[in-house]
Amino acid sequence: MNPLRKLAGQTAIYGLSTIIGRLLNYFLVPLYTYQFAEPGEFGVVTELYAYTSFLNVILTYGMETALFNFSAKADDKATVYSTALLSVLLSTTLYLALALGQADTLAGLLRHPDRADYVRWVAWIIALDALAALPFAKLREQQKAKRFALLKTTNILVTVAANVFFIGLCKWAYDSGAAGWLAWAAELYDPAVGIGYVFIANLIASGLTLLLLTPELAAAKPRFDVALWRRMLAYALPLLVAGLAGMVNETMDRVLLKYLLPPDIAMEQLGIYGACYKLAVLMSLFIQAFRYAAEPFFFSYYRQREARELYALVMNWFVIACSFIFLGVMLNLDWIQYFVGAKYRAGLGVVPILLMANLWLGVFFNFSIWYKLTEQTRFGTYLTVWGAVVTLALNIHWIPRLGYMGAAWATLACYGSMALLSYVLGRRFYPVRYDLKRIVGYPLLAVGIWQLTERMPALPFWAEFSFDNALLLVIFALVVVLERHRLPGPPPLRPS
Secondary structure: OOHHHHHHHHHHHHHHHHHHHHHHHHOHHHHHHHHOOOHHHHHHHHHHHHHHHHHHHHHHOOHHHHHHHHHHHOOOHHHHHHHHHHHHHHHHHHHHHHHHHOHHHHHHHOOOOOOHHHHHHHHHHHHHHHHHHHHHHHHHHOOOHHHHHHHHHHHHHHHHHHHHHHHHHHHHHHHHOOOHHHHHHHHHOOOOOHHHHHHHHHHHHHHHHHHHOHHHHHOOOOOOOHHHHHHHHHHHHHHHHHHHHHHHHHHHHHHHHHHHOOHHHHHHHHHHHHHHHHHHHHHHHHHHHHHHHHHHHHHHHOOOOOHHHHHHHHHHHHHHHHHHHHHHHHHOHHHHHHHOOHHHHHHOOHHHHHHHHHHHHHHHHHHOHHHHHOOOOHHHHHHHHHHHHHHHHHHHHHHHHHOHHHHHHHHHHHHHHHHHHHHHHHHHHOOOOOOHHHHHHHHHHHHHHHHHHHOOOOOOHHHHHHHHHHHHHHHHHHHHHHHHHHOOOOOOOOOO
16 A cells, blocks of 8 residues: 555544544533633643643653554564553552552642542543553554544543533533432532542543553563663653653643732633633644554654655645644634633634644654654654743743733744754754745745735625635645645555
């Protein structure tokens, strides 16, 4: 099969589960922002999930990528898998014991002394997700995209169903004083838990997902190769540092908003920013689906003579797709904004900035495959640490002055500078002839078209909706015509 089509097909499968599932999760945002009208309540969820991002990276410490790398080069893939899995199992058990034992202390340090239960639930979620990470990575390494997609979709569907049940039904029944056959639902709802039902729903889904991964867990033989483990750690630990720095880039803005803004508005501003961040979901969904498929794909083809031309071609189509996502969201923001409650819409200005920031994050991922292919993962650390420095410096400078808008601009500056540096370094260590005119040109074209439509006279909603989306289709058709000679891709390659 043509490798580009194979990558597109696997991206579609990963993307189908990720996009459908996360879109369903995205539809929970109206549930949260309308049921909990005060942004400060949603701010607690935004804050705690920001911490989970760091802990998820710490508890997997680069073992997923190490699994791909060492499995691709090993005759005994089973030992590679079992060694990585047993390592993560032990470290996760130690973490969970510590987190549960110190939950009250942690809640006090986070300035939520009355929400120690939230801390316990989040600790369990993190542990269960860490234990599931290696089985999911194994499915990707074996290119079992359909099973991966099924399990991920199940996780999201259960999360959505539990949220709808606890917050949509039980809270509504409680608030409305429902009687009769709905009285049981009102009795199930505890107002003291409140928005903590978000974590309970997630915990139920994570537990079920790990249970469904039992065949992959059971497939690991009781083998632990100490020498191999040390080599895997040497490869993976720079990725851990890079991953932590990456989480600084991705989520530290939500932490700093709480501590750099006046206490009387901090949680409200954090809630607004967290809700509007969700409106950029389509871009992050596409990038996540692409990464699931692309990382093992790039490793499979890196020894082929035409691999670098293939990587450049993948980049072109990736940027085109991201540019259309940006344009599609911005041309439809007039109605998309109603997915968040009225008090949250003050933050809509961050949406185009965050969309473009995520686009350049995806470009960075494409550029940076060189240091993974050449086993120079220390450069991943250097690049993401650079991004973390930019993130911290600009957030500290801009948040007190610009609020959440400063956080959004810092995110764009971070990912843009990381992409540029990775490209420069890649040209030295693993040169690929990327088409820079297209990589820069298509995003600029998307921003330009959006700005032109913003300056057009106001039209009735139906007319503006029809015009904007017809324009989007016309531009899409023109791009397909202009790029059609690139659609077939290079001759088929056999993966190594």
